[in-house]
Amino acid sequence: MSITIDVENLTKSFGTFTAVDNVSLHVDEGEVFGFLGPNGAGKTTTVRMLACLIxxxxxxxxxxxxxxxxxxxxxxxxxxxxxxxxNVGLYEELSAYDNLDFYGRYYKLSIQKRREQIEYFLKMLGLWDKRDDAAGTFSKGMKQKLAIARxxxxxxxxxxxxxxxxxxxxxxxxxxxxxxxxxxxxxRTIFLNTHLLDEAERICDQVAILKTKLIATGSPEDLRHSLSNRKVRVQLELVDDAVTGAVKTLGFQIAEKTNNSLVIIVNNPEKENPEILKEIQTAGGRIQFVTEVGSSLEDVYLKLVRGTE
Amino acid sequence: MNLQNAWAVAAKDFKIYRKKINVIRASIAYPLIVAVLFPFILNYSIHKETPAVAATLAPSLMDSFSIWFLIGSVIIPTAITSYSLVGEKLQKSLEPLLATPMTDGDILLGKTISGLVIPVAAIYIGSIIFMALMDHFTQGVLGYLYYPNWHMGAILLVVPLASLMSVEVNIIISARVTDARSAQQLGALLMFPFIGLYLAADLKIFPFTNTNLLILAGALALIDLAFFFVSKATFQREEILTRWK
Structure with a gap:
């Protein structure tokens, strides 16, 4: 069976308040899908609907x-x-082992299977030595790990x-x-609700940005590229008028200028960079190195979320 | 509803109660006091030099004392049930539980079992101690063993039905409150109808004859059924996740 998620025009209202409005998305098998959005955007409500809780x-x-x-x-x-x-919602009075054991029973696992699974996950998460300690005595990080094991x-x-x-x-x-x-x-297919953009960028194959409605969806890289200007930084021995004039003559906009560097806005750096560099050299500029100035997912996120306000 | 699933929920609660010894103490204190105190009071009253109570009145007093087990059957489950549900609310442990394949009915049944078993067991054990002590103290003056008898049998038939009503009412109350103490206080209000019945019995308006106790059992069974539907309507995952505060 293919473990995918398909959502079409999903909506959830509480009385007159709409928490999730017409959301459509697709999550492929084995994909880590990041669901981004500010607090109150409807992320938890969406997960609860998909988990058949509401x-x-x-x-x-x-x-x-x-x-x-x-x-x-x-x-x-x-x-x-x-x-x-x-909220992890562990049974604080029970040991780490018992917390997992009862959930194993809820899923009708045999005693043998429960023992194997509990040992495997507690060892994997570094909690095996604490298996008999009450979950209430654990630190936040340990509780989170125990809840993931659960x-x-x-x-x-x-x-x-x-x-x-x-x-x-x-x-x-x-x-x-x-x-x-x-x-x-x-x-495993993972649907990750987060408002930590750095986390989404590092972990997720695909992300969707939600603010009651779905604002954007795609890979973090695609979103960065499609929704913000790409820029290149050209480091030179000296930036003079001839160099800046050469860049402008080609029709490119300079976003930032210092004594020895230029940040140039480009549409297609793969194609346009050689042309720019050639023109700078022709104007007498001595190029030291060229780097892409990346827009972060955070830039894209803020642009999109603020754009809906 | 699946009994195996429900039992898994109840077993988890029992394990938690073992760590929360105060919950167990609260459940066994009342029946133990009734089981020991009343026989000793009766013993003192009929055996002192100038008896305060004629031995011939002992049976009616024993019947009257035994009604306290009935009153206890609605009070005792309030501690356990309110702790069980409000405790889960406070620890926010209901959401992961609701995400398992268990049905709302399985969880509700599990909570009902965990709220019912300890109080009913405590009352049954208390009643055995009560009967043994009463027989021990009164056999000499009565010339026969008063217990066991049908009257106590009828009371012990009513006890689980009254406890079940208490558990169901506490489930409904626990949905609306945020701390176990409030739930217990509201749940304990249930004892007043039973104290009313006790007074009605003393005033001979509704004496606790075996027939009347069976009528009470029938009425409680109907009330339990009605409350079951109300608690089931209250105990629905969407309701729990979005409305339970």
């Missing part, structure tokens, strides 16, 4: 070929997915991770991020 108001969505909202498909979807909610206990091929590194310190964030990258190598 109903949709309209639209259509299938998860692993099963349709959300179809009562006979709901338990099949829930059996197939793993969910890490925004979401994986039944070996789901599709994971919904809602803000997995939010409120973690940088070291714990990195551990969790590295673990997500390990899961990616195992070809």
């Amino acid at each position: 109903s949709k108001t309209s639209g259509r969505a299938t998860v692993g070929g099963y349709e959300i909202g179809n009562s006979s498909d709901q338990s099949k979807i829930r059996a197939m997915i793993g969910l890490l909610p925004e 979401a994986l206990i039944h070996d789901p091929k599709l994971l919904f991770l809602d803000e997995p590194t939010a409120s973690l310190d940088p070291e714990a964030s990195k551990t969790v991020r590295d673990f997500i990258l390990e899961l990616k190598k195992e070809k």
Whole structure:
């Protein structure tokens, strides 16, 4: 079975308030899909709809070929997915082992399978030595890791991770991020809710930006390229009028100028850079090096999100 | 509803209660006090030099005392049920649980079992101690063993039905409050109708005869059924995730 997500015009309203408006997206099998958006954008509501926790108001969505909202498909979807909610929701009085063991029972795993899975994930996440300690005594990072292990206990091929590194310190964030990258190598499909753009850029194959409505979707690289100007920085021994004149003569705009560097806005650097460099050299400029000035996903995100306000 | 799933939910709650010894203490204190205190009071009253109570009145007093188990059956589940549900709300542990393949009915049944088993078991054990002590203290003056008898049997039939009503009402209350103490206080209000019944029995308006206790059992069974539908309507994952505060 192909573990994909297909969403068409999905909408969720609470009374007169629309939390998610006409969202359409597709997540391929084995892909890490980043769902970006500010707080209150509807990310958690979308995940809850896809995980069959709340109903949709309209639209259509299938998860692993099963349709959300179809009562006979709901338990099949829930059996197939793993969910890490925004609030980890561990049983604080119970040990790490028992937290996982009860979830193994909820998914009807045999005792033997539960033992194997618990040992595997607790060792993988560095919690095996703490298996008998109450979850309530764990640090935030440890709790987050335990909650991820809980979401994986039944070996789901599709994971919904809602803000997995939010409120973690940088070291714990990195551990969790590295673990997500390990899961990616195992070809699991991961739907990642985050407002951390750096995280999305590092982990995700595809991203979608949501602010009640879907604003943009694509790979982080495509979004960067399609939604912001590309720039090149040309480092020279000296920038003089002849050099700047040469660039302008070609019709390119200079975004930034210092004594020894120019940042030039280009549309197609692969094609236009040789032409620019040739003209600079002809004008007497002595080029030291050329680099692309990358727009970050953050630039694109802010541009898009602010654009909708 | 799947009993195996429901039992898994209840087993998790039982394991948590083992760590929360105060919840267990709250459940066993009441039946233990009733089981021990009343027999000793009766013993003192009928055996002192100038008896305060004639031995012939002992059976009616024992019947009257035993009604306290009935009152306890609605009070005791409030502690456990409210802790179970409000505790999950506070720890935000319901969302991952609701994301498993379990149905709302499985979870509700699990919560009902975990709210019911300890109080009913505590009352049954308390009633056995009560009957043994009462027989021990009264056999000499009555010339026979008063317990076991049909009256206590009828009371012990009503106990799980009354406890079930208490659990269901507490599930409904727990959906609306954010701390276990408020849930317990509101849930404990359920004892007043039963105290009313106790007074009605003393005033001979509704004496606790075996027939009347069976009528009460029937009425409670109907009330339980009605509350089951209300608690089921309250305990729906969308309701829990979006409205439970």
